[in-house]
Amino acid sequence: MSKTAYVRTKPHLNIGTMGHVDHGKTTLTAAITKVLAERGADSGTRYVSFDRIDRAPEEAARGITINLAHVEYETDTRHYAHVDMPGHADYVKNMVTGAAQLDGAILVVSALDGVMPQTAEHVLLARQVGVDHIVVALNKADAVEDGEDALLADLVELEVRDLLTAHGYGGDAVPVVRVSGLRALEGDPRWTASVEALLDAVDTYVPMPERYLDAPFLLSVENVLTITGRGTVVTGAVERGTVRVGDRVEVLGAGVETVVTGVETFGKPMEEAQAGDNVALLLRGVARDTVRRGHVVAAPGSVVPGRRFTARVYVLSAREGGRSTPVTTGYRPQFYIRTADVVGDVDLGEVAVARPGDTVTMTVELGRDVPLESGLGFAVREGGRTVAAGTVTAVA
Numbered sequence: 001m002s003k004t005a006y007v008r009t010k011p012h013l014n015i016g017t018m019g020h021v022d023h024g025k026t027t028l029t030a031a032i033t034k035v036l037a038e039r040g041a042d043s044g045t046r047y048v049s050f051d052r053i054d055r056a057p058e059e060a061a062r063g064i065t066i067n068l069a070h071v072e073y074e075t076d077t078r079h080y081a082h083v084d085m086p087g088h089a090d091y092v093k094n095m096v097t098g099a100a101q102l103d104g105a106i107l108v109v110s111a112l113d114g115v116m117p118q119t120a121e122h123v124l125l126a127r128q129v130g131v132d133h134i135v136v137a138l139n140k141a142d143a144v145e146d147g148e149d150a151l152l153a154d155l156v157e158l159e160v161r162d163l164l165t166a167h168g169y170g171g172d173a174v175p176v177v178r179v180s181g182l183r184a185l186e187g188d189p190r191w192t193a194s195v196e197a198l199l200d201a202v203d204t205y206v207p208m209p210e211r212y213l214d215a216p217f218l219l220s221v222e223n224v225l226t227i228t229g230r231g232t233v234v235t236g237a238v239e240r241g242t243v244r245v246g247d248r249v250e251v252l253g254a255g256v257e258t259v260v261t262g263v264e265t266f267g268k269p270m271e272e273a274q275a276g277d278n279v280a281l282l283l284r285g286v287a288r289d290t291v292r293r294g295h296v297v298a299a300p301g302s303v304v305p306g307r308r309f310t311a312r313v314y315v316l317s318a319r320e321g322g323r324s325t326p327v328t329t330g331y332r333p334q335f336y337i338r339t340a341d342v343v344g345d346v347d348l349g350e351v352a353v354a355r356p357g358d359t360v361t362m363t364v365e366l367g368r369d370v371p372l373e374s375g376l377g378f379a380v381r382e383g384g385r386t387v388a389a390g391t392v393t394a395v396a
């Protein structure tokens with residue numbers, strides 16, 4: 001195996017495209033890699049075609065690589081891992097946990113169609129899972145160039161800014177860049193320039209987040225793969241700390257302690273992975289079926305799993321896609337905590353009832369132990385939709 005090692009020359013950020021089905025997320029993702037790759041051999045970016053992104057197979061042709069919906073690219077100042085999120089409603093579940101790792105997001109809105117249900121749902125979810133910065137790609141701008149159509153794009157822009165403001169993103173300040181992923185992919189210079197402008201907006205508007213490098217290592221497992229002849233691999237974003245080959249780790253959920261025998265990012269071996277990196281870890285002697293999405297790999301003894309906690313929770317209103325009826329003690333929804341998805345019993349104490357639109361304190365008893373800590377955010381879902389979002393205030 002002669003793989004080139006990953007060399008950390010630029011700060012690394014995690015980003016993604018989100019937005020309504022068919023608004024052009026995958027096309028734009030491909031266009032971004034194409035525009036950057038065409039800057040030259042030392043651009044640090046390889047073009048990833050639409051088919052390569054959209055196929056999202058489980059094939060492990062790239063070795064112990066990460067989730068194939070991820071692509072990587074480099075601008076002049078940064079290295080990005082980019083996840084292209086499908087717009088279809090069924091995939092929102094993936095987004096709930098996937099988006100938790102994002103430092104920023106590109107909200108793709110078709111200038112032809114405007115704000116649609118999943119546009120709004122994704123903005124709401126992004127807010128809930130702690131994505132603090134959004135840049136808007138007003139896509140398909142090539143299709144709304146003249147006359148009344150141009151007015152339409154202006155209206156859509158206003159509509160998106162309002163939506164963002166309504167969710168606390170300060171819509172007036174958010175960069176809204178008119179792009180055409182499709183025409184940029186075709187190499188039309190006017191539209192490749194639009195993609196460059198979008199990337200400039202991302203580079204400048206999404207700040208470098210604080211990384212907790214000194215904390216004990218923690219990674220919440222997004223995916224588990226087997227590499228024939230090598231063993232079990234877990235993938236995910238390093239939440240805090242650092243990890244190297246030879247480090248001892250504990251897999252919480254699986255109840256095993258083991259040694260990391262490989263660390264890679266995008267198929268490239270790494271000397272050391274650190275908070276914020278999207279990585280694949282090869283774990284010694286761990287059977288494939290003992291580890292699952294939602295388990296946590298951490299420095300031994302650094303986290304204590306629990307199942308009882310108190311939280312401040314906002315119950316979404318029906319207008320935000322939430323429930324139309326109140327939540328009461330005894331309610332038993334799914335809790336999405338990091339990459340885990342666990343059932344939990346809600347106890348509202350003396351308040352007893354929480355109406356859509358209310359913010360309440362609740363005690364939750366989960367169906368199984370997960371690593372918990374104050375300040376941890378989570379989403380509450382029921383029947384395939386998000387009904388509440390909260391933050392852990394105390395662990396019992």
Ligand SMILES: Nc1nc2c(ncn2[C@@H]2O[C@H](COP(=O)(O)OP(=O)(O)OP(=O)(O)O)[C@@H](O)[C@H]2O)c(=O)[nH]1
Nearest residue numbers: 021022023024025026027086087088140180181182
């Ligand atoms: N005119 C025009 N069409 C576009 C543009 N970008 C994408 N499209 C078309 O819109 C359709 C959807 O594009 P995708 O990139 O698959 O959209 P998506 O948002 O990834 O869709 P899902 O993953 O299914 O949610 C395709 O037919 C594209 O060719 C654009 O900039 N201009």
Ligand SMILES: [Mg+2]
Nearest residue numbers: 025026086087
């Ligand atoms: Mg797509």
